[in-house]
Amino acid sequence: MARERFFVGLDIGSSSVRIVAAGGSESGVLSVAGAADVPIEGMRKGIVESPETVSRSIQKALGELKKSSGLSVES
Secondary structure, three states: OOOOOOEEEEEEEEEEEEEEEEOOOOOOOOEEEEEEEEEEOEOOOOOOHHHHHHHHHHHHHHHHHHHHHHHHHHO
């Protein structure tokens, strides 16, 4: 069985991490399958102060995306 493919966008800002997943149809139209917006830790004024903490914030956003959409981002 072929798996459906999605495009994933990730925005790492100074105050939050945002992630969105969209899938395409055969007609070429993209539709949003899920999104998440979580506060970020480890960043200050656009500078990474703690890579490990930023990584945990990204993982939390990925978890929220999975909860809202059922999608699991593999790569």
